[in-house]
């Protein structure tokens with residue numbers, strides 16, 4: 001509404017004292033209107049929490065230097081783009097590498113001002129362990145991160161279920177939920193799942209073989225797929241709630257994300273997604289909707305809320321990753337963990 005031409009015209013009219021004062025007043029009004037418009041645009045931005053699982057890293061390359069570089073690059077990228085985040089750790093991974101170096105990687109996240117959460121010790125599913133062994137695995141997954149958090153004057157409070165499997169059948173889920181609540185944990189939900197783990201392992205393989213063309217292609221496919229998944233989640237939220245809600249995206253601590261963080265930041269900005277802390281995103285009243293799903297699949301929270309709210313999600317747009325990526329993943333994967 002306030003074009004540069006109009007602004008130029010106001011300046012040209014300056015001359016006499018009265019018209020100068022009028023001009024100044026108009027300019028102040030223009031500045032105020034622009035500030036209000038800018039605030040309105042920001043208010044329209046959709047909040048999104050970035051959550052990274054499987055710290056210290058999800059990688060098929062086991063060299064400690066590779067894991068360390070992944071963490072350093074990812075954290076530098078988050079800092080460069082001022083992206084709030086949270087990292088969910090598996091303490092069972094500490095002894096898969098050099099323990100002190102792995103702990104140093106967790107400390108890097110806290111030193112960067114990023115909170116840590118518990119993702120269980122061994123990344124096993126509650127469906128296979130049962131409630132008792134699963135909560136024991138959660139308890140075993142917290143001593144190191146709890147101590148590191150205390151060193152940084154933070155309290156451990158967030159839990160993320162591996163595979164997004166929350167316990168089956170219903171009594172198992174209820175027992176796990178009861179234990180988590182009694183131990184001061186909040187469950188970190190997920191509304192956007194772009195299967196980044198499936199792209200990340202072929203990407204590690206491409207890095208290990210210095211195959212730069214494959215790295216470029218996997219990154220491009222990953223970003224295109226992530227955009228599609230985000231669009232599906234945005235459309236799904238509008239179906240369920242009749243408005244945009246704060247979103248929570250599931251990512252992993254991988255070399256792929258470390259090398260893609262500039263592109264991911266650009267993608268979020270282009271889609272008007274504004275990164276915030278997880279606790280901030282969860283202030284959205286949508287997260288008061290109960291999770292009543294008691295099946296065995298690891299589905300996201302939009303899918304969980306759909307039957308509760310008696311609203312269907314869009315039929316199309318929630319697709320599998322491209323076939324070449326799935327085939328490449330099956331070729332290089334050594335462990336079904338993600």
Ligand SMILES: [Zn+2]
Nearest residue numbers: 053054162338
């Ligand atoms: Zn995980």
